[in-house]
Amino acid sequence: MTMAKLLEVDDLHVRFRVRDQDVRAxxxxxxTLDEGETVAILGESGSGKSVxxxxxxxxxxxxxxxxxxxxxRLRGEELLGLPxxxxxxxxxDRISMIFQDALTALNPVFTVGDQICEMFQVxxxxxxxxxxxxxxxxMERVRIPSARDRLGDxxxxxxxxxxxxxxxxxxxALEPDVLIADEPTTALDVTVQAQIMRLLADLQDELRMGxxxxxxxxxxxxxxxxxxxxxxxxxxxxxAPARDLYARPAHPYTKGLLASVPRLDRGGGRLVPIRGVPxxxxxxxxxxxxxxxxxxxxxxxxxxxxxxxxxAPGHAAACHFADEVHAHG
Numbered sequence: 518m519t520m521a522k523l524l525e526v527d528d529l530h531v532r533f534r535v536r537d538q539d540v541r542a543x544x545x546x547x548x549t550l551d552e553g554e555t556v557a558i559l560g561e562s563g564s565g566k567s568v569x570x571x572x573x574x575x576x577x578x579x580x581x582x583x584x585x586x587x588x589x590r591l592r593g594e595e596l597l598g599l600p601x602x603x604x605x606x607x608x609x610d611r612i613s614m615i616f617q618d619a620l621t622a623l624n625p626v627f628t629v630g631d632q633i634c635e636m637f638q639v640x641x642x643x644x645x646x647x648x649x650x651x652x653x654x655x656m657e658r659v660r661i662p663s664a665r666d667r668l669g670d671x672x673x674x675x676x677x678x679x680x681x682x683x684x685x686x687x688x689x690a691l692e693p694d695v696l697i698a699d700e701p702t703t704a705l706d707v708t709v710q711a712q713i714m715r716l717l718a719d720l721q722d723e724l725r726m727g728x729x730x731x732x733x734x735x736x737x738x739x740x741x742x743x744x745x746x747x748x749x750x751x752x753x754x755x756x757a758p759a760r761d762l763y764a765r766p767a768h769p770y771t772k773g774l775l776a777s778v779p780r781l782d783r784g785g786g787r788l789v790p791i792r793g794v795p796x797x798x799x800x801x802x803x804x805x806x807x808x809x810x811x812x813x814x815x816x817x818x819x820x821x822x823x824x825x826x827x828x829a830p831g832h833a834a835a836c837h838f839a840d841e842v843h844a845h846g
Contacts, residue, residue, distance in 0.1 A: 521592050522551060522592075523550050523591070524549065524550040524573075524612075524695050524729070526546060526548050527588040528587045529587035529588075530584065531577070533581045533583075534580060534583070535799070538799040540799045541798050541799070542751055542798055545752055545753070546753060548756065550729060552694075552725055552726070553722075553725045553726070554727050554743050555729075555742050555743050556727075556730070556744050557730045557738040557741070557745045558729060559738055559748065561733055563795050564750065564795065565750070565751035567731060569748075570729065572584055573596075575599075575607075591611060591612060592694070606640075609636060609690070609691050610640050610691045611693055612697070613691070613693040613697070614699065617701075617703050618703070620672060622684060623672040625672055626671075628671055629667070629668065629670060629683050630649065630652050630670075634648040635648075636687060637652070655686040659683075659716060661679060677705055681701060685701075685716065685720070692726075695727045698717065698730050701714075702734070710737065714737060730742060744758055745762050747770065749770050750798065750807070756825075756834075765843050767826075767833075767836065768835065768842065770807050772842060773791040773812075774791070776789040793810040794810075796809065803819055804821055805818045805837070806822075823835045
């Protein structure tokens with residue numbers, strides 16, 4: 518009997534109804550995650566990656582959002598359609614999330630100790646004293662100096678990097694199977710970014726959890742991801758093992774992203790930006806959504822929306838010319 522994947526997202530569609538417009542935020546996203554694996558969801562702002570994560574977590578505001586199609590399974594159990602009380606029991610316990618802005622995600626009124634203790638009191642039924650001891654352990658685990666003395670501090674007393682560590686501590690409090698990290702290093706300087714990513718990697722190894730890393734930063738992805746899913750206009754543009762995607766991209770969008778990032782191994786030359794802007798999700802173009810910005814565009818791109826074409830084992834791209842793009846690296 519084949520073991521179920523840790524997390525399976527299959528053909529996920531999310532729509533928003535805004536001022537009589539149907540905004541198609543996510544259009545058929547599919548990916549899987551194994552125990553101990555890191556899958557990076559990569560894309561520009563507006564690509565649908567954060568909305569998809571909120572749909573997986575079950576925290577979308579409905580309305581205006583609605584999941585119109587798809588499946589989200591955790592160890593084979595379908596999460597979509599579960600009663601809210603049962604879904605709430607999964608959040609934090611089996612699947613948890615680190616949000617993009619720790620200062621707004623943390624409650625400014627309560628101390629960080631209170632907020633971490635609440636996880637143990639609500640989900641584990643612990644008494645206050647025991648929960649407080651576990652909170653200190655967690656803060657030490659994410660390397661916050663003088664953890665016991667800082668339990669009574671409020672979020673604004675911490676630096677940006679330390680607040681992000683508090684968020685990580687809360688997300689890992691119940692040792693979830695899956696951790697979703699939504700832009701966990703945004704607004705942090707490069708040194709602190711590296712510290713946070715190293716911390717996540719160490720904790721992942723320790724707990725054997727699956728990590729979904731949502732980001733727009735190719736540099737962050739390079740050193741940590743096992744597989745990468747590139748999103749564009751709510752859809753999967755390309756998915757591949759990380760090493761393969763960097764070495765031989767098969768979608769013009771991915772190729773453009775890589776060309777627009779400075780690299781230490783390639784001296785000289787100019788960066789090549791992707792022309793144009795991402796499409797309006799309420800008025801996507803016909804055919805391929807990347808068509809208006811694509812240097813490889815032909816008539817078929819306007820007439821037919823491409824499906825995912827496999828160019829190598831585990832490597833597929835939604836482009837009519839994926840084989841050709843892949844062949845030329």
